[in-house]
Amino acid sequence: MEHLGVYIQVPFCGSKCSFCNFSSRVARQEVYDGYCQALFREIESLPDLYKSAGIEPRLDALPADTLYFGGGTPSLLGDERFSNIVARLRRRIAFASRMELTLEMTPGSAGRQFLMRSRALGVNRLSIGAQSFSDKELKAVGRLHSADDTRELIAEARSAGFSNISLDLIAGLPHQSQASWKSSLRSAMALRPEHISIYLFEIDEKSRLGGEVLRHGERYHARFVPDDDFMADAYERARAMLQAEGYRQYEISNFALPGFESAHNLKYWQLQPYIGLGAGAHSFDGECRWENDSAVEVYENSLMRGASPISGMRKLRNSEQIEEFFFLGLRQRDGVELEVARGRWGDRLLAPWLLKIEALENDGWLEQVGDRVRLADRALLVSNEIFQQFIAA
Numbered sequence: 411m412e413h414l415g416v417y418i419q420v421p422f423c424g425s426k427c428s429f430c431n432f433s434s435r436v437a438r439q440e441v442y443d444g445y446c447q448a449l450f451r452e453i454e455s456l457p458d459l460y461k462s463a464g465i466e467p468r469l470d471a472l473p474a475d476t477l478y479f480g481g482g483t484p485s486l487l488g489d490e491r492f493s494n495i496v497a498r499l500r501r502r503i504a505f506a507s508r509m510e511l512t513l514e515m516t517p518g519s520a521g522r523q524f525l526m527r528s529r530a531l532g533v534n535r536l537s538i539g540a541q542s543f544s545d546k547e548l549k550a551v552g553r554l555h556s557a558d559d560t561r562e563l564i565a566e567a568r569s570a571g572f573s574n575i576s577l578d579l580i581a582g583l584p585h586q587s588q589a590s591w592k593s594s595l596r597s598a599m600a601l602r603p604e605h606i607s608i609y610l611f612e613i614d615e616k617s618r619l620g621g622e623v624l625r626h627g628e629r630y631h632a633r634f635v636p637d638d639d640f641m642a643d644a645y646e647r648a649r650a651m652l653q654a655e656g657y658r659q660y661e662i663s664n665f666a667l668p669g670f671e672s673a674h675n676l677k678y679w680q681l682q683p684y685i686g687l688g689a690g691a692h693s694f695d696g697e698c699r700w701e702n703d704s705a706v707e708v709y710e711n712s713l714m715r716g717a718s719p720i721s722g723m724r725k726l727r728n729s730e731q732i733e734e735f736f737f738l739g740l741r742q743r744d745g746v747e748l749e750v751a752r753g754r755w756g757d758r759l760l761a762p763w764l765l766k767i768e769a770l771e772n773d774g775w776l777e778q779v780g781d782r783v784r785l786a787d788r789a790l791l792v793s794n795e796i797f798q799q800f801i802a803a
Contacts, residue, residue: 413475413506415677418449418495419688420484421706424519428551428619428630429583429611435706445689446491448710452687452702452719453498463720469683469695475506476674476684479513480537485520489527496531510673512537512576517559525570535574535672536567537605542583542590543597550584550631551619557597564601574670575603581644582611584619584631591644595651604670607663608648610641642791649790662741662785662793679738681731689719698725728759736763737797745777745784766799 422437422445423430452459457470477499484492499505512535513528542548543557560577567575577598581591598606613635614620622632636644649659657665661679664672677684685693690704700723703709712719726734732755739746751760767783770776775789775796789796 412472412683414469414472414503415476415478415674415682415684416474416499416503417674417684417686417688417691418477418479418484418499419686419691419702420445420479420481420487421689421704422481422486423483424486424516425552425554427553429580429617441706442487442491444710445706446487446495448713448719449495449688450498451713453495453502455713456502456685459718459720463700463718463723465698465700465723466695469685472683473504473506475508476510476677477505477512478674481514483516483519483539484513485515485524485528488520489524492524493527493531510535512672512674514539515563516553517555517563522566522570525567525572529571534572535576536572537576537607538563538567538578538603540577540598541580542586543594544586544590546585547583547590550634561597561601564603573604576605576607576672577601577603578607578609579648580609580611581648582636582641584634586636586640586644588640588643588647592647592651595648599651599655599657605664605666605672606652606657608645608652608665609663610645611635645791659743661743662790676742679741681734681738697731698723700724728755731755732760732763733800736800740783740785740797740800741793743784745782748781748783763800770796770799 422435422442424436426436509532511533513533514537516539538560540560541553543560545556548556564575579594579598612620613623615624619630619632622629623635652665653659656667658668659665660671664675681696683695686702689702689706689709692699692701700720702719703712703721709719732751735751736746767776771778775786777784777786785793785796
């Protein structure tokens, strides 16, 4: 039976990191209340809200088996607001008997009481934004926590009963060296989280640090950002160290102990249906994609006056569906099954992509075993360039 994923966007943080290009902001506690009221209104408006936007109501009957609170830093909402959101979701959406319920957290954003209450509400997976175990690197990008705060949070989470914890690390932060990166990896693995995500710092003009790097400026420690060669070496070092410790790389950026892969994120890469609630949240029903307005004030005002917060929707053409099947599916280390694509779109529509696969395989960028196609190891660091080959094949 097909199941639904649910994503809740909480666009607030304790501080704005210099590398962040997300639509999040620092806000006062009273701002959280207004946002939650709008979120409650959106939840209660389902499924009529989708019907009024011309979205087929097929998602209504699907039970949810993953719920992911992301942001931002959702734990900033505190016990009462968080429990109210979960309660309202349970009244509106059927939850499967086995649920993966993930909460993103930043070290220092919540204490033991919040962890205990969250566990009691059904949260069974934490995603912790450690980013680094070097206090110098953390301070350089504006993080409020220290490496010891991360260690303390994980200890408290274990004490509260959490047995599925994910840690995020970023390669390429200012002042990072191969020695400090290796130390961060060792520190992370010493805590034995069930899941570790390795992200490479992207120089993006939408972030303060990225913009400063592009302008060759001095602010935000921009001149201490490592170069591309460092990033490549750091990524390969992480792959080797994590796999040696029993972490399986199941996606370009994600490693897990067996059985602890993120069920929610797999929905994105496998084109399974999910709905996103909150400002800037995205949704997908298998054929259509839509998103809410990312501006918090616009999102809130729309809902409080009874209007839809949806700012854009499009139905994917067959060619767009095929593109997504490949450039999202190939992010997985297991790759994609061509038989699945043939069953959905047929050989005639797939023909241009099959030719592209053959060419990339001949050049050593893709590997094919039977009907399964996956990225070769040498393609991981240039995956975006490989994926670009599947756009408008």
